Amino acid sequence: MIMLEVKNLKKSFSSTEVIHDISFSMDEGETVSIIGSSGSGKTTLLRCLNFLETPDGGVIKIRDDVLFDSNAEEPMSEEAARKKRLHFGMVFQSFNLFPQYTALENVTLAPSILAKGYGNPDITSIENRGRELLADMGLSDRMQNYPHELSGGQQQRVAIARALALNPDILCFDEPTSALDPELTGEVLRVIKDLAKNHTTMIIVTHEMSFARDVSDKVIFMDKGVIAEEGTPEEVIDNPKNERTIQFLSNYRNIQ
Amino acid sequence: MFFHVTLTLLGGFLQTVKLFVLTLVFSLPLGLVISFGSMSKISAIKAPVRFVIWVIRGTPLMLQLLVMYYGPGIMFHANVWGSGDSGRFVAALVAFVINYSCYFSEIYRGGIQSIPVGQYEAGKVLGMTKSQIFFKVVLLQVIKRIVPPISNEIITLVKDTSLARVIAVYEIIWEGQSFIKSAGIIWPLFYTGIFYLLFSGLLTILFGQIEKKLSYFR
Numbered sequence: 416m417i418m419l420e421v422k423n424l425k426k427s428f429s430s431t432e433v434i435h436d437i438s439f440s441m442d443e444g445e446t447v448s449i450i451g452s453s454g455s456g457k458t459t460l461l462r463c464l465n466f467l468e469t470p471d472g473g474v475i476k477i478r479d480d481v482l483f484d485s486n487a488e489e490p491m492s493e494e495a496a497r498k499k500r501l502h503f504g505m506v507f508q509s510f511n512l513f514p515q516y517t518a519l520e521n522v523t524l525a526p527s528i529l530a531k532g533y534g535n536p537d538i539t540s541i542e543n544r545g546r547e548l549l550a551d552m553g554l555s556d557r558m559q560n561y562p563h564e565l566s567g568g569q570q571q572r573v574a575i576a577r578a579l580a581l582n583p584d585i586l587c588f589d590e591p592t593s594a595l596d597p598e599l600t601g602e603v604l605r606v607i608k609d610l611a612k613n614h615t616t617m618i619i620v621t622h623e624m625s626f627a628r629d630v631s632d633k634v635i636f637m638d639k640g641v642i643a644e645e646g647t648p649e650e651v652i653d654n655p656k657n658e659r660t661i662q663f664l665s666n667y668r669n670i671q
Numbered sequence: 672m673f674f675h676v677t678l679t680l681l682g683g684f685l686q687t688v689k690l691f692v693l694t695l696v697f698s699l700p701l702g703l704v705i706s707f708g709s710m711s712k713i714s715a716i717k718a719p720v721r722f723v724i725w726v727i728r729g730t731p732l733m734l735q736l737l738v739m740y741y742g743p744g745i746m747f748h749a750n751v752w753g754s755g756d757s758g759r760f761v762a763a764l765v766a767f768v769i770n771y772s773c774y775f776s777e778i779y780r781g782g783i784q785s786i787p788v789g790q791y792e793a794g795k796v797l798g799m800t801k802s803q804i805f806f807k808v809v810l811l812q813v814i815k816r817i818v819p820p821i822s823n824e825i826i827t828l829v830k831d832t833s834l835a836r837v838i839a840v841y842e843i844i845w846e847g848q849s850f851i852k853s854a855g856i857i858w859p860l861f862y863t864g865i866f867y868l869l870f871s872g873l874l875t876i877l878f879g880q881i882e883k884k885l886s887y888f889r
Contacts, residue, residue: 465796493801501798511793515811515888524807525797563889581797 417478418443418616419464419585424473425485426459433459434470435640441585441633444614448627448648451637452663457620460637461587464618465505466496477502477584504583508590510570512562518573519545519558522580529581541580548576552606568599572606579615586610588619604630624667628652636660676850676859683846684866690760690832690842694767695825701768702775709780727773732766733834739766740838756841763835767828774824782817783809815885822878826871843867 419441426434434456441447449457462468464475466483469491475483482499483491491499512521522545523538530536549558552572562570571591578586588607592600604626610617611630621627627634627648634651636644636659644657655661708720727735740762743751752758786809794804836845847863850856 467792467795497795497798497800500796503796505792505796507789507793509787509789511787511789513790513793513808515815525799528803528807529798561888577797 416443417441418445419618420474420476421464422474422476424460424463424475425471426456426463426468427471433640434463437473437637437640437642439635439642439645441616441618443616445632446611446615446617446619446630447633447635448631449618449620449635449637450622450624450627450651450663451643455637456640457637458589461505461589461618461620464585464587465503466491466500467505469496501581502584504578504581504586506571506574506578506586506588506591508593510562510567510574510594512570512573512577514562517559517561518549518554518565518569518576521562521573522548522577525577526580545576545580548579549573551609552576553602566599567595568602571595571603575603575606575610585616585618588617588621590620590622592621592623624652624664636663638663672854676862679846679849680843680859680862680866683841683843683863686760686835686840687829687832687842687866688870690764690767690835690840691829693764694771694828694832697764697768698771698775701772703779705772705776706779706783709776710783724773724776727770728777732770732831733837735770736763736766736834736837739763739769759838759840760835763838763840767832767835771824771828775821778817778820778824779813781820782813785816786812811885815888818878818882818885822874822881825878826874829871829874830867 417440421440422438424434424437425432437456437460439447449460451457459468463470470483470485472485473483474481474485480502482502512518513524516524519542523541526541526544527536527538530538530541546555546558549555552575554569554572554576557565557569557573562573565573571594575586575591591607592603595603600623604623607617607619607626608630619627619630629648631648633645634648635642636651636655636657638657638659644651644655644660650656651660652664655664705720705724708716709724711717711720740752740759743749752762790808790812791804794808799807833842833844835842839845843863843866844860847859850859
């Protein structure tokens with residue numbers, strides 16, 4: 416079943432076109448990795464999906480629900496954008512945990528606020544769910560710690576739990592391990608792999624090629640704001656056909 | 672004599688503390704409003720607010736006190752401050768509030784703008800509204816960052832209140848100085864210094880406590 420459909424998405428910053436006509440779709444339970452060099456528009460694409468940037472053109476659909484359509488009569492209100500964002504969860508490169516809250520509070524803050532908005536805050540069940548999620552992340556003994564007391568890998572795992580707490584349809588990762596020391600990337604990648612095994616629908620922007628190959632159902636290679644190549648990891652990473660993909664991947668082979 | 676001096680100085684100190692407390696009560700919140708104005712995306716708001724901040728921070732408080740007290744009467748023949756001691760006190764208070772709220776607004780602005788954009792974005796993707804993000808996520812981080820510069824400014828205010836004497840608000844130094852003429856003694860002036868030292872010492876301890884309270888996060 417198709418979960419996400421993106422059609423003819425465009426985004427420019429002043430005169431620079433960062434995303435130039437992107438279309439793709441993904442099924443429920445799929446993991447899609449987006450690879451490509453810096454400046455190819457990967458992060459901007461994720462930010463458009465989360466409505467951190469408003470696309471200039473195109474359509475974004477989740478299931479049959481049109482979240483964004485540049486031909487719509489009225490521009491999207493702040494309130495509408497807020498609701499639509501909840502279809503997506505976002506894990507940032509730099510974690511962006513809230514420093515004044517404990518790991519558990521970071522996870523439960525947004526669900527508690529939302530529940531209060533609906534008028535029936537069941538704080539106990541929100542907290543139980545938060546504990547459960549942190550336990551899944553291997554952080555049972557870190558729930559009461561503040562972010563500065565945690566390692567980068569632990570912080571990122573709290574951030575993943577925080578994003579999952581709102582039960583998003585699609586979980587987005589923006590280079591989740593790029594800010595981590597090499598020895599800490601493993602624990603984060605392992606958690607993401609577990610999520611993939613449980614068929615969490617995910618879009619992952621990453622520079623970790625072997626991870627992308629292992630975890631993805633589909634790989635998208637972006638270049639200069641367009642999708643230059645897409646397919647299974649075997650097709651795109653192991654047997655690339657596009658000249659730019661070959662060149663991009665050869666940089667990795669040279670390092671490894 | 673000592674008892675008489677102490678009593679007189681306490682009277683002046685009461686004026687000092689009154690001016691100090693009332694200035695803070697009004698200028699701390701007003702400064703926040705001004706800081707939002709100075710960060711406004713609408714230049715019709717931002718430009719005049721920044722202009723006022725520039726004028727207020729760029730001229731002496733002493734000058735502002737004189738203009739505030741004498742200006743309305745001489746320029747517009749309007750007796751806005753009322754007569755006597757209370758009129759002068761109100762004029763001084765208004766001048767202090769305007770001056771300090773401009774300084775506070777710049778501290779707030781620095782504090783708010785120093786919060787990484789990622790904090791706002793994290794709040795947004797978690798479905799929070801702008802005001803929820805400000806109050807639940809940003810505010811405490813801002814407070815933590817501005818406690819040192821604000822406490823600096825507040826301790827300066829303790830001593831700046833003495834400027835109110837230029838429009839004859841009988842604060843503590845005025846009272847201390849009066850003994851030079853009436854009794855030919857200087858020690859009451861030193862005595863006023865002790866009042867200031869104790870008061871600012873107390874504030875230093877208080878702000879140290881607040882900083883410590885907020886040190887549980889980074």
